[in-house]
Amino acid sequence: MGNCLRPRPADPNPSSKTNPSSTTTAPSTSGTQNGVGLSDSSSSAGESGYGEILATPNLRVYSFSDLKSATKGFKPEVILGVGGFGTVYKGWVDETTLSPSRFGSGMVVAIKRLNRESVQGFKEWQSEVDFLGCLSHPNLVKLLGYCLEDQELLLVYEFMQRGSLENHLFRRGSATDTLSWDLRLKIVTDSAKGLAFLHTSEKQVIYRDFKASNILLDESYNAKISDFGLAKVGPSGENTHVTTQVMGTQGYAAPEYIATGHLYVKSDVYCFGVLLLEMMSGLRVLDNNRSREQKNLINWAKPLLPNKKKLKLVMDARIEGQYSSKAATSAAKLTLQCLEEEPKKRPSMEEVVAILEKIAAM
Template sequence: MGLISFTKKKGERMIDCLCCFRSWNEKKMKASEAEKRVGKKKPPKDEAKKKTSTKRQSKKFWWRRKGKNKANNLSSLVHTMSFRSDSGRHRFAAEEILRIGSDNIAARVFTYRELAAATGSFSSENLLGEGGFGRVYKGQLKVTNEVVAVKQLDRKGLQGNREFLVEVLMLSLLHHPKLVKLLGYCADGNHRILVYEYMPLGSLEQHLLDIKPNAKPLDWHTRMKIAAGAAKGLEYLHEIATPPVIYRDFKASNILLDEEYNPKLSDFGLAKVGPVGDKSHVSTRVMGTYGYCAPEHAITGQLTKMSDVYSFGVVLLELITGRRAIDLNRPKREQHLVHWAEPLIKDKRQFVAMADPLLEGKYPIKGLSQALAIAAMCLQEEANIRPLISDVLTALEHLANPNNDDLEMITQHASTSGSEMALHDIGEATEEIFESNSYPEANSFSSREQDLNELDAI
């Protein structure tokens, strides 16, 4: 019974399958006739296979090309900011940097692995310094054996990303012997790292304000040489670059020194495209370092090239006196350098008392008077009566020349915004302003004014 029952069921199944097959076959024949009527032909099996294979290869190479492009520009950073952030501001910053275009970025792209290998995994033994925007390490690139400075930015918040973008753009578009050279950058994942030429003597702050007990202090002419070199860098930014650039963070720790004490300006994360045309200033957030910030910028947020001139005056005063812009370890009346110097700088009899004791009196008296007079002009409370940085540079180049110590002091007659000024404490004739050298690289910056302004607005 069981066998008969099984056979019966099996036969029923076969009948069902045959019915399905006939139904399917009829549909297939109808479809074939319809195709013949329309004139369509089905491609051969081998040809279809070949077409699919070509399509896959094409897709494969497209992704390769995409990956290659991504490795050679800032798109990795843009994608990270755009797609891994919930902040609309982050996405806007990403769109701006993408619109500016990475084709203009000449700096090399490093991988995180390369820079970790160069710095011994960012070992504390290679730490050169630490600031508000990150840590700087000494490194040696494995491929070229080149010694470099590697700055690992603090990535907390939007500001770190903005500074990274502005630094890469500014130092890629601006080129001058008195600006530190950007060699490359890394934007792997969440890492934001900048690679610079190595400056063996570190910062001016280390040699002037954080001097070690057994170290030799800077002599007078080296100090004036550093001041003149830094002024040369500012002159390029203010008067040669098109449009002009406001540095916005001029201070001793941002002035780096090579083996011959030649200075270079570094850290352009706060730099801002200056006013052009009929505009007298740009309005922006109050940024910079307390003690160096110009009063008009701190109070109103209005920023001009004269804001940098004020900061320069503070650093020049530091070079002359050996005192910090802000030193909370001193008596209350002496903690703020500019406030302490203000009454003394009006009295010639106090000039010697203002000189850095570490100089041990080894400086020309007239040179000291001239330097203090230049600092006083730069520190004028009203921005429009401060001198142009090119005028300051001319006077400092004279002071930095040891051969001029025995000559009569030649002072500078500066003209700013139609106002003529003399160094009132000296009251002598002025020297002709040196003609500025032209730098063709400045032209490459002119087309980026609007892009950088919009990026700064973030």
């Protein structure tokens, strides 16, 4: 079946049947546009937290009937969420063998089912299999298996009990629902480690769609990056960037990428800076319900971040008193560095991790 992330001919209308009880390398009908493989052998990624690139994927292949059984026929009551790709369901598999188990028995998993009307669906499904099937790191969501059968495309992931960071950061409930300053720092540090691993792997990976809704939390608020549908293998040789169609999420995408289609590793750093600002303020980067001057969080907040007195206007009032002035000032400085207009002026994600760990100790 080949090594991780090797280019294979596209198949926009997959029709192959799967073996309901096997493990496999990446499916042979890949339509990925990533171009080159990550590695012919496993490798580690130094400072970013004990991750590795697997020589070949080790994913379970499920039949459609397997996953239909695991989700009780894709009943509405087991829906976890709905997105552009399709619908995510709660399902159950055997904890040891990962075989589908009786509904409500065994280990809970998340099962993503492709929306058949999705134009980019197959490419994004294949990208998930290619990347998450090969990359292993504590801060990347684990892909357990997939289904490729007739027109049905599904992915099976580990279940993240607390859902997305987006739901926790932006919801407005009681004070007990608010993420504390310490938890916010932990979550962004975990996420930074995941990005640092991608950027320092043997072949750099550019994530391209870093945002709060793509960061999932487990029971202990450990954060993991999910959804690799838009990920790209980074530049090789003397190249500094890859050129690609502009895709991603409005408000998060780096200015150079929007303007030219040139995607740098440090385009991800800009996205991370947007998340840092959202973490500090508790506000979404774009919100038409806010006043005209505050609709765009970056435009409003950037002039305030260097000013210690005005910084308080940016900080989330719900976590007032939970952080030192030094910590807030340092976080603001790091945010501005990540949001630099020129990619080369932004720090690396390894540098970001080191700074965040210092802030956590303040």
